Amino acid sequence: MERYDIAIIGTGPAGVSAALTAKNRNKRILLLGSRQMSEKVEKAHEIRNYPGLPFVKGEELAAAFRDQLDRMEIEITEKRIGAVYAMGDYFALQAGEEMPEAKAVILATGVASAKTLPGEEALLGRGVSYCATCDAPLYRGRTAAVIGYSPREESEAAFLSEVCSRVMYFPMYPEGPVLPDKVEVIREKPAEILKTEDGPTVVTAAGKYPADGVFVLREAVAPAQLVPGLETDGAHVKVNRRMETNLPGVFACGDITGTPYQYVKAAGEGNVAAISAAAYLDRRENRKE
Amino acid sequence: MVKKINGQEFAAEAMKAPVAVVDFNATWCGPCRMLAPVLEDISEKYEGKVSFFSVDVDEAPGLAMQYRVNSVPCLVLLKNGEFADQSVGFRPEPQLTAWIDSNLK
Numbered sequence: 115m116e117r118y119d120i121a122i123i124g125t126g127p128a129g130v131s132a133a134l135t136a137k138n139r140n141k142r143i144l145l146l147g148s149r150q151m152s153e154k155v156e157k158a159h160e161i162r163n164y165p166g167l168p169f170v171k172g173e174e175l176a177a178a179f180r181d182q183l184d185r186m187e188i189e190i191t192e193k194r195i196g197a198v199y200a201m202g203d204y205f206a207l208q209a210g211e212e213m214p215e216a217k218a219v220i221l222a223t224g225v226a227s228a229k230t231l232p233g234e235e236a237l238l239g240r241g242v243s244y245c246a247t248c249d250a251p252l253y254r255g256r257t258a259a260v261i262g263y264s265p266r267e268e269s270e271a272a273f274l275s276e277v278c279s280r281v282m283y284f285p286m287y288p289e290g291p292v293l294p295d296k297v298e299v300i301r302e303k304p305a306e307i308l309k310t311e312d313g314p315t316v317v318t319a320a321g322k323y324p325a326d327g328v329f330v331l332r333e334a335v336a337p338a339q340l341v342p343g344l345e346t347d348g349a350h351v352k353v354n355r356r357m358e359t360n361l362p363g364v365f366a367c368g369d370i371t372g373t374p375y376q377y378v379k380a381a382g383e384g385n386v387a388a389i390s391a392a393a394y395l396d397r398r399e400n401r402k403e
Numbered sequence: 404m405v406k407k408i409n410g411q412e413f414a415a416e417a418m419k420a421p422v423a424v425v426d427f428n429a430t431w432c433g434p435c436r437m438l439a440p441v442l443e444d445i446s447e448k449y450e451g452k453v454s455f456f457s458v459d460v461d462e463a464p465g466l467a468m469q470y471r472v473n474s475v476p477c478l479v480l481l482k483n484g485e486f487a488d489q490s491v492g493f494r495p496e497p498q499l500t501a502w503i504d505s506n507l508k
């Protein structure tokens with residue numbers, strides 16, 4: 115399989131800017147995201163502080179990004195990345211069934227708004243899981259509680275109900291849910307996840323629901339979950355002025371590195387991240403020679 | 404080398420080693436597949452000091468229960484057969500060697 119020089123995850127202003135600069139430096143890049151670019155760009159009504167584009171509408175800016183990428187012959191690969199693994203001298207990116215590889219990675223995935231529940235992070239891997247299809251077999255014949263943040267997660271709960279003896283489902287949204295009869299739907303808002311003698315327990319205002327495993331399923335992937343081993347500060351990735359993270363070869367830019375959340379800041383950091391990534395690759399090459 | 408063992412071999416080998424790192428994994432687990440080559444690399448570095456084993460949780464559900472493995476991959480570190488520490492999920496090599504070193508002190 116071909117190995118890219120730089121994989122750039124995200125097609126907001128940070129990722130687009132990083133891609134343009136990396137391409138300019140003649141690096142082989144893999145840009146992952148969407149041809150819609152970014153919801154946060156598309157949905158902006160009117161942008162007053164993007165230099166050179168006075169009063170540009172969000173959708174116009176998104177179209178300009180697309181056009182500029184096309185003219186620079188940068189392709190957008192429409193894939194969601196589930197995880198980035200540091201394999202030693204390269205990175206493996208989990209993109210559905212595929213596993214593209216790159217020598218360096220730039221994270222430009224924006225900020226995820228989802229806040230974690232109290233107790234959730236402390237119990238991660240010790241009774242709390244984010245992936246039903248990954249960990250379900252460990253709960254064969256046991257009790258699972260599922261906290262689902264969108265109807266998309268119902269299929270995971272249905273899958274669990276084939277393996278577990280009992281499944282409780284806490285929908286965090288008003289509609290539905292549509293689930294097999296075996297699944298008990300509990301319309302109460304989880305306030306925290308507690309470790310008790312009976313195992314991890316979902317606590318709501320009305321009651322306590324002990325289980326063997328608690329699955330917390332939401333669309334947004336926290337950065338530390340996206341890249342195991344990455345040093346974060348809550349929802350943000352820790353970087354220095356060169357946009358380097360604690361993992362050599364991994365860079366981050368845009369909203370994911372912290373406030374202020376601004377287009378130009380994101381684009382500026384994307385530029386820095388690409389230059390740092392290119393320098394990292396050149397240093398590596400020189401060392402080999 | 405990381406040696407694949409079953410439930411019986413666990414008692415005979417992993418429990419007898421002065422220091423053992425046991426990788427509890429499963430064939431259906433993506434992160435486990437990524438961790439395996441990283442651990443193989445690490446095992447070379449600790450040759451003669453730490454023994455490395457791999458256990459498929461589907462083949463040894465009893466062991467997985469006993470060591471409270473409720474997410475895979477899960478590394479369990481044993482000292483003279485006694486549970487000393489565990490590390491859950493994929494982690495890059497430098498972090499894993501730091502984890503092992505902190506247990507060797």
Ligand SMILES: Cc1cc2nc3c(=O)[nH]c(=O)nc-3n(C[C@H](O)[C@H](O)[C@H](O)COP(=O)(O)OP(=O)(O)OC[C@H]3O[C@@H](n4cnc5c(N)ncnc54)[C@H](O)[C@@H]3O)c2cc1C
Pocket residue numbers: 123124125126127128129146147148151152153154155157158159160161162163193194195196222223224225335367368369370374375376377378380
């Ligand atoms: C309505 C609105 C109006 C705003 N107005 C202004 C303004 O006037 N001026 C200003 O400066 N700022 C404004 N902002 C803030 C601005 O939108 C953000 O700061 C900016 O979009 C951040 O850029 P980014 O590239 O870091 O992330 P984003 O624009 O959030 O882009 C993230 C990208 O990553 C992709 N992605 C995420 N996870 C994955 C994954 N796992 N795999 C693959 N792709 C992934 C997403 O699909 C998206 O393409 C506004 C925001 C909103 C919502």
